[in-house]
Amino acid sequence: MRLNYPTNVKIVKVPCTGRVDILLILHAFESGVDGVYLAGCLEGECHFLRGNLRAKKRVQYAKKLLDEVGLGGARLEMYNMSSAQGQRFAEVAREMTEKIKALGPSPVKNRVRGVQDSRGQVK
Amino acid sequence: MIVANRKSLEEILNMLKPYKKVLLLGCNECVTVCAAGGEREVGVLASELKLSRAKDGQEIEIKEQTLERQCDHEYIDQVRPFVGDYEVILSIACGAGIQYVGEKYRTKIVLPGVNTTFLGVTLEQGVWSERCQGCGECVLHMTGGVCPIARCAKSLLNGPCGGSSNGKCEVDKDLDCGWQLIIDRLKELNQLDRYEEIIPVKDWTTSRDGGPRKRLREDLRL
Numbered sequence: 001m002r003l004n005y006p007t008n009v010k011i012v013k014v015p016c017t018g019r020v021d022i023l024l025i026l027h028a029f030e031s032g033v034d035g036v037y038l039a040g041c042l043e044g045e046c047h048f049l050r051g052n053l054r055a056k057k058r059v060q061y062a063k064k065l066l067d068e069v070g071l072g073g074a075r076l077e078m079y080n081m082s083s084a085q086g087q088r089f090a091e092v093a094r095e096m097t098e099k100i101k102a103l104g105p106s107p108v109k110n111r112v113r114g115v116q117d118s119r120g121q122v123k
Numbered sequence: 124m125i126v127a128n129r130k131s132l133e134e135i136l137n138m139l140k141p142y143k144k145v146l147l148l149g150c151n152e153c154v155t156v157c158a159a160g161g162e163r164e165v166g167v168l169a170s171e172l173k174l175s176r177a178k179d180g181q182e183i184e185i186k187e188q189t190l191e192r193q194c195d196h197e198y199i200d201q202v203r204p205f206v207g208d209y210e211v212i213l214s215i216a217c218g219a220g221i222q223y224v225g226e227k228y229r230t231k232i233v234l235p236g237v238n239t240t241f242l243g244v245t246l247e248q249g250v251w252s253e254r255c256q257g258c259g260e261c262v263l264h265m266t267g268g269v270c271p272i273a274r275c276a277k278s279l280l281n282g283p284c285g286g287s288s289n290g291k292c293e294v295d296k297d298l299d300c301g302w303q304l305i306i307d308r309l310k311e312l313n314q315l316d317r318y319e320e321i322i323p324v325k326d327w328t329t330s331r332d333g334g335p336r337k338r339l340r341e342d343l344r345l
Contacts (some may be wrong), residue, residue, distance in 0.1 A: 022167055023163065023166045023167060023170065026167060026170035026171070026174065027170065029170075029174055030170055030173060030174060030177075065132075065167070065171055068131070068132040068133070068171065068175075069132065069171050069174045069175045069178065070174075070175055070178045070179075071174060071178065107177075107178045108174050108177035108178050111177035111178075111180065112173050112174065112177045
């Protein structure tokens with residue numbers, strides 16, 4: 001389809017969004033990302049039955065934690081799309097990028113000590 | 124198990140205000156099962172604290188450690204080699220664990236990261252419910268295995284009271300009447316005749332009224 005989506009979106013592959021733990025999300029923010037979104041299968045079409053529904057609940061909980069922390073829950077979202085919806089994937093990537101750009105950079109960027117950078121070096 | 128509830132991040136941040144080096148201690152027993160103070164919750168709380176401090180441009184160094192139990196001194200001893208490197212200990216074990224860590228490291232300030240709430244059971248994943256108040260004199264054999272002390276809002280020994288309506292307690296419309304539960308269970312057990320026996324006035328000295336309690340088994344002592 002040769003679809004374009006913003007280059008700032010980095011993909012972390014997991015077998016199912018049900019694998020995404022709250023700690024994974026928080027660690028991503030510790031490492032300085034400006035936003036996180038989960039792209040799960042359509043509701044009712046999870047290969048593992050309820051993985052995407054579990055992820056949805058975890059995202060809701062993690063949003064509350066991010067609000068408490070002061071980063072804002074809006075930096076985290078959950079989207080549902082099927083693997084056949086490439087168009088939707090690109091659309092969501094653009095939508096989320098614009099939303100996060102409007103929120104501005106993460107206030108904790110490069111400020112959390114003891115976090116590994118992309119080369120595995122501890123800051 | 125002992126069920127606890129994590130304190131709000133705001134309350135914990137306020138307690139930690141003067142400190143930059145924190146030893147965060149979780150416990151692998153009850154608070155792990157009720158998802159309040161286990162290894163995972165240690166990780167989440169540490170992350171929340173780091174993010175929050177970083178946002179305000181303040182430093183914090185957190186050592187994450189989860190002990191097998193915080194109510195046995197052998198396990199508490201495991202942090203002795205490095206406890207001195209930290210200004211304060213933040214414990215998310217139950218109230219017993221938090222106090223015992225403080226007793227073992229008398230010059231250290233130990234802060235509570237959870238509110239310890241009750242002795243209970245897991246109704247389903249993510250739902251816990253109170254079952255016992257540790258009154259020190261069990262009457263479950265007389266009440267169909269349902270505790271009137273813990274399950275009745277008034278802890279009545281000969282209930283129910285007039286506040287019981289359609290099996291629910293007047294305290295909360297979603298709360299089962301403890302005495303309705305007792306009567307239902309006695310019926311199931313074919314022991315309804317027990318309901319006619321008056322349970323005598325309870326001796327509360329075995330409970331908290333007798334002051335802090337201690338249990339001793341001489342044969343086990345070293």
